[in-house]
Amino acid sequence: MAGGRKIRVLVAKPGLDGHDVGAKIVARALMQAGFDVIYTGLRKTPEQIARSACDEDVDVLGLSILSGSHLPICRRLKGLLQEHGLTDVLWLVGGNIPLQDSGELKTLGVDAVFAVGTPTQAIVNFIRERLS
Amino acid sequence: MNGQDKTDLRAVFNESGLEIKPVYTADDVAHTGGWDAIGSPGEFPFTRGIHKHMYRKRPWTMRQYAGFGTPEDANQRFRYLIAHGQTGLNVAFDLPTQVGLDSNDPAAEGEVGRVGMAVDTLRDFEIAFEGIDLDQITVSLTINGAAAILIAMYFAMAEKRGYDVRKLRGTAQNDILKEFIGRGTWVFPVEPSIKLVGDTVLYCAEHAPLYSPVSVCGYHIRESGANPVQEMAYGFCIAKAYIDHVLERGLKIDEFASRLSFNFDIHGNLFEQVAKFRAGRRLWARIVKDQYHAENPRSMWLRMIAGGGGGGLTREQPENNIVRGAYYALISALSGTQTMALCSYDEAYTIPSEKAATISLRTMQILIEEMGLCDTVDPLAGSYYVETLTNQMEERIRAVMDEVDARGGIVRAVAEGHIQNAVSQEAFENLRKLERGETRKVGVNCYRIEEEQPQIEFHPFNEDVCAEQIKRLDRVRAERDSTRVESALHTVLADAKAGRNVMPGIIDAVKAYATVGELTHCLVEAYGRYDEPVRL
Numbered sequence: 299m300a301g302g303r304k305i306r307v308l309v310a311k312p313g314l315d316g317h318d319v320g321a322k323i324v325a326r327a328l329m330q331a332g333f334d335v336i337y338t339g340l341r342k343t344p345e346q347i348a349r350s351a352c353d354e355d356v357d358v359l360g361l362s363i364l365s366g367s368h369l370p371i372c373r374r375l376k377g378l379l380q381e382h383g384l385t386d387v388l389w390l391v392g393g394n395i396p397l398q399d400s401g402e403l404k405t406l407g408v409d410a411v412f413a414v415g416t417p418t419q420a421i422v423n424f425i426r427e428r429l430s
Numbered sequence: 431m432n433g434q435d436k437t438d439l440r441a442v443f444n445e446s447g448l449e450i451k452p453v454y455t456a457d458d459v460a461h462t463g464g465w466d467a468i469g470s471p472g473e474f475p476f477t478r479g480i481h482k483h484m485y486r487k488r489p490w491t492m493r494q495y496a497g498f499g500t501p502e503d504a505n506q507r508f509r510y511l512i513a514h515g516q517t518g519l520n521v522a523f524d525l526p527t528q529v530g531l532d533s534n535d536p537a538a539e540g541e542v543g544r545v546g547m548a549v550d551t552l553r554d555f556e557i558a559f560e561g562i563d564l565d566q567i568t569v570s571l572t573i574n575g576a577a578a579i580l581i582a583m584y585f586a587m588a589e590k591r592g593y594d595v596r597k598l599r600g601t602a603q604n605d606i607l608k609e610f611i612g613r614g615t616w617v618f619p620v621e622p623s624i625k626l627v628g629d630t631v632l633y634c635a636e637h638a639p640l641y642s643p644v645s646v647c648g649y650h651i652r653e654s655g656a657n658p659v660q661e662m663a664y665g666f667c668i669a670k671a672y673i674d675h676v677l678e679r680g681l682k683i684d685e686f687a688s689r690l691s692f693n694f695d696i697h698g699n700l701f702e703q704v705a706k707f708r709a710g711r712r713l714w715a716r717i718v719k720d721q722y723h724a725e726n727p728r729s730m731w732l733r734m735i736a737g738g739g740g741g742g743l744t745r746e747q748p749e750n751n752i753v754r755g756a757y758y759a760l761i762s763a764l765s766g767t768q769t770m771a772l773c774s775y776d777e778a779y780t781i782p783s784e785k786a787a788t789i790s791l792r793t794m795q796i797l798i799e800e801m802g803l804c805d806t807v808d809p810l811a812g813s814y815y816v817e818t819l820t821n822q823m824e825e826r827i828r829a830v831m832d833e834v835d836a837r838g839g840i841v842r843a844v845a846e847g848h849i850q851n852a853v854s855q856e857a858f859e860n861l862r863k864l865e866r867g868e869t870r871k872v873g874v875n876c877y878r879i880e881e882e883q884p885q886i887e888f889h890p891f892n893e894d895v896c897a898e899q900i901k902r903l904d905r906v907r908a909e910r911d912s913t914r915v916e917s918a919l920h921t922v923l924a925d926a927k928a929g930r931n932v933m934p935g936i937i938d939a940v941k942a943y944a945t946v947g948e949l950t951h952c953l954v955e956a957y958g959r960y961d962e963p964v965r966l
Contacts, residue, residue, distance in 0.1 A: 313525070313540065313541060314525035314526065314528070314529055314531075314537070314538070314541050314615075315525065315545075315614075316525075316609070316612075316613050316614020316615050317613070317614070318612075318614060318854075319612070319653070319654050319655060319854065319857050322854040322857065322858070322966060323854075323857055323858050323861050325966050326854075326858045326966060327858070327861075329966065335966070337964055337966055338964070339962045339964035340614045340962055341529070341614075343537065365525060365541060365544060365545050366544050366545065366780075366891065367540040367541050367544060369540075370539060370540030371540060374539075394778070394779070396779065396780075396888060413745070414745050414778060415744070415745045415746060415874070417865060418861070418865070419865070
């Protein structure tokens with residue numbers, strides 16, 4: 299972390315899923331924790347998300363997915379993050395993610411999976427621990 | 431009692447912010463609006479129900495939300511549910527269909543057939559409803575952004591099978607304003623989106639008078655965080671926006687208001703929900719009669735599907751959701767709904783398994799067959815508590831509606847993102863209360879089982895669905911009369927640009943097997959796309 303700079307987080311909604319309650323709750327919780335938070339809004343392509351993460355120079359990328367399409371989305375995002383030189387960005391995935399998919403997500407480079415029901419404080423703590 | 435000896439009791443508020451007294455008496459009813467406003471079932475203001483004999487005559491319609499994969503997969507699930515006693519269908523479409531994309535669109539990758547059935551052309555509708563008697567089973571289409579196109583497909587499919595569209599019953603959700611607040615399957619900007627809803631209402635009033643072209647949803651607004659009062663108030667404001675639009679286009683209130691229906695949510699406090707529906711029924715009747723001067727009592731009816739909402743269910747200890755579902759169904763029956771649907775116990779994880787969907791259906795059937803819920807109308811009427819709460823909820827709902835009007839109306843508030851913001855703020859507060867233990871949720875912040883391993887059967891996603899669907903799309907496109915399609919699409923575009931009703935043109939186009947994507951593309955060319963105001 300550059301001295302004194304706030305942790306910057308991009309909260310993104312990839313795919314066509316319109317369920318944004320969770321994404322907005324997490325975004326608000328991270329803002330209250332003192333992070334700079336950018337929320338993309340709905341229906342962003344992996345390309346748009348990677349570009350935003352790059353342009354906004356974020357430390358953390360959080361995806362919220364409830365439609366079940368997390369694997370195809372993250373498979374595509376993996377290469378894009380590499381292309382944009384974003385491999386050291388802390389990559390989080392939240393939403394309706396079955397336990398058995400965590401393994402493949404981690405292999406793709408996802409640092410943590412926060413399924414529905416995760417206390418927001420656990421996400422804040424994880425980010426602080428990993429970026430301190 | 432009336433408050434004097436309750437000093438040692440903790441103050442209790444319901445979710446809508448009303449303080450609940452430990453004991454209610456006839457005085458409470460008198461002070462909050464009296465007994466006179468209750469009336470009889472089937473009579474204005476319909477507090478006790480829109481029909482005189484309600485479930486004695488016919489139990490509520492059971493309409494579980496269902497659909498996934500290819501139209502063949504969906505057809506199989508539909509037939510399964512009907513074989514087990516379901517009396518209506520509530521069709522789930524996949525996300526590409528909901529936002530107007532064909533299955534071969536790059537943006538649809540990974541989403542085809544996942545959360546609902548994939549639809550590209552009329553052929554898919556022909557397959558999905560094969561063998562289902564559309565006179566016996568009414569079909570509800572959960573479609574919004576692409577509603578005009580899918581309503582057209584439904585009519586075209588029915589007509590092709592020999593049904594008279596003038597006698598066809600059924601419902602389309604087609605409530606685009608709530609999509610901007612929650613759920614998010616918008617396509618076009620706010621104003622043309624309302625115009626499209628108007629097109630379907632005008633078309634149906636003339637050509638399909640028994641069809642319900644709009645089901646106004648408080649449901650998703652509540653699921654997005656709103657409290658029960660906001661749910662009803664925003665829903666009614668939205669319904670009024672559609673009514674105002676259609677009136678401006680020359681229809682009279684009694685020519686279409688009776689075909690408007692509503693979709694509301696059930697979770698949370700039992701009495702608050704029952705009072706919400708009784709209050710809502712009365713308030714809506716008064717609005718349509720007093721503000722719009724309707725004369726036909728049917729125009730004043732709050733016809734509704736009231737379902738057990740996913741927002742009340744938990745990922746933790748999922749079997750507990752079976753119990754919650756049963757209470758939600760009980761609430762729905764006590765509230766006098768016309769149609770019922772329940773979220774299944776596994777929905778925090780997956781598309782409902784056959785077993786979970788069957789349990790939801792059986793839950794409703796047990797209420798009908800074993801619990802005496804159909805014997806008498808509005809059994810909670812006359813309760814000091816319920817009548818007081820009904821009066822108070824009506825007042826609160828009206829107050830929130832007035833606030834929206836004072837700020838320039840719901841259309842402006844949605845276009846500028848104010849309602850979205852209020853609702854997401856409420857969702858955040860709700861979570862905070864849960865995390866602080868101020869609201870209690872069994873299995874979540876009390877009676878937790880750490881390290882639990884839920885036994886959930888995951889709905890298998892068939893990776894071949896997309897390829898199969900694209901293959902069929904290619905075949906249909908190769909076989910159709912492309913000159914006819916082009917000419918029909920040209921008409922739709924011209925009608926949209928000229929501000930004419932696009933429904934007749936869309937119906938011609940879907941009959942020629944124009945695709946959902948092609949038609950959406952035409953409408954986007956004329957209307958543009960919605961630019962989401964992103965705010966936190």
